[in-house]
Amino acid sequence: MTATARTFIDIHVLQTVPPSCINRDDTGSPKTATFGGVTRARVSSQAWKKATRDEFKRHLDDSEIGERTVRVVERIAQQIRALDESIDEAQATETATEVLKATGINVKIEKKKATEGQEASETRHTGYLIFLSRAQINSLAELGLGAIQGEKINKAEAKRAFNDSNSIAVALFGRMIADAPDLNVDASCQVSHAISVHAAASEFDYFTAVDDNAPEDIAGAGMIGTVEFVSSTLYRYATIDAERLVENLGSKEAAIRAVEAFVRGFLVSMPTGKQNTFANRTRPGVVLVEVREDQPVNLAAAFENPVRADGGALPLAAGRLVNHALHEDREFDTAPVRSAILVADPAAKEQVTPILERAQESTLNELVSMTAETLRERLKGE
Structure with missing residues (x-):
């Protein structure tokens, strides 16, 4: 591996989802996008990144998992009190505020006056969600504990505590802080919006609910309503810049563990919108993972001409995906370092045959x- 070589991990997924509303807009409708001149079902990248982060809890230690919150002061204060139970809540909160301000981040204080039956209250929060690892929260809390014991809060130390020991989620998805740009972390992972490989139109379910305790002489429903849903076969894509991930985590082994968790988490996770209504959780039908050194390659163009099928769309989409991948690499004189393909849909087996020469x-x-294994081999050569 040369000094200028890069390593990108591309993950391509085809997944059929039955009637569902896993990601909706401000009107409650399933999200859509126009692509190839037709309306497609869409699931935002943020929705699937959140689902992937939730899946991390099953595969990673708590210390490696990050938190995304506006309640940073509250979390630091909680950790200060965990380090020393003799410190009261008010002192811990005030100290946590000063520690966070030392990093350059503004803290908003909102006070509510006492009302009948409710005491006056105060909340302290940042103006936007901030990604922090639990190790970073603990380091900031230790600075706070030192301040309570008489030490001066050093701004450089506060920034270092905020920046060191990134969680895997922060290292993958990045962090942007408008108040203090020097605390930003460039994302090593990009996730595309998932789109249906075919044209998709929303439908409406008109439902009624019976009141179990309604009098016998009342025949009407206790509640009526509608819920919008869509069915689709989605193309999902994500890519990881391995070198940037190592830089963000400070460890090659941590980066490899992060990639393992991400690949597994991205494939088996699903956003939870309306899941109790539709029980729509499925698993991918086809997954193509390619390790590249030229550049990340999104293969959505394979579906610009929407798939039209009398039966299942996924097998046809699988053929489109692999043929497009092979054609692009042939025309651009490129090739992945290594490829692997998972085919869970039996109907797609024949369609993916052309790519089995390299995958x-x-x-x-x-x-x-x-x-x-491929990532470990390539990082070893740096």
Whole structure:
């Protein structure tokens, strides 16, 4: 591996989702996008990144998981009191505020006057969500504890505590802080908005609910309403810049562990919108993972001409995906370093045959292992 070589991990997913509303807009409608001249179902990148971060809890230690919150003062104060139970809440909150301000981040204080039956209250929060690792929260709390014990809060130390020991989520998805740009973290992972490979139109479910305790002489429903939903086969894509991930985490082994968690989490997660209404959780039908050194390559153009199918759209989409991947690399004189493909939909087996010359057919565990092994080999050469 040369000094200028890069390593990108591209993840391409085809996934069929039954009637659902996993990501809705401000009117309650499933999100959409126009692509190739037709309306597609869409799931925002933020929705799937949140679902992936939630999945991390099953695969990573608590110390490696980040928190995204405006209640940073509250979290630092809680940790100060965890370090020393003799410190009261008010002192911990005031000290946490001063520690956070030392990093350059503004803290907003909102006070509510006492009303009948409710005491006066005060909340302290940042003006936007901030990504922090639990290790960073603990480091800031230790500075706060030192301040309570008479030490001066050093701004450089506060910034260092805020920047060191990034969580895997922060290292992957980045952090932007308008008040203090020097605390920003450039994301090493990009996630596209998932779009349906075909034209998709929303439908409405008109529902009624019966009041179990209604008098016998009342025949009407206790409640009526509508809920909007859509069915789709989605193309999902994400890419990771391995070198930037190492830089953000400060460790090659931590980066490899992060990639393993992300690949697994991205594939098996799903946003939770309206899941109790639709029980729509599915798993991908086809997954193509490619380790590249030229550039990340989104293959959405394979579906600019929408898939039209009398039966299942996923097998046709699988053929489009692999043929487009092969054609692009042939025309641009490029090739992935290594590829693996998971085919869970039996109807798609024949469609993916052309790419099996370069992509190893794998189970989920084998696909994750291939990615980790390839990354370990390439990082070793740096």
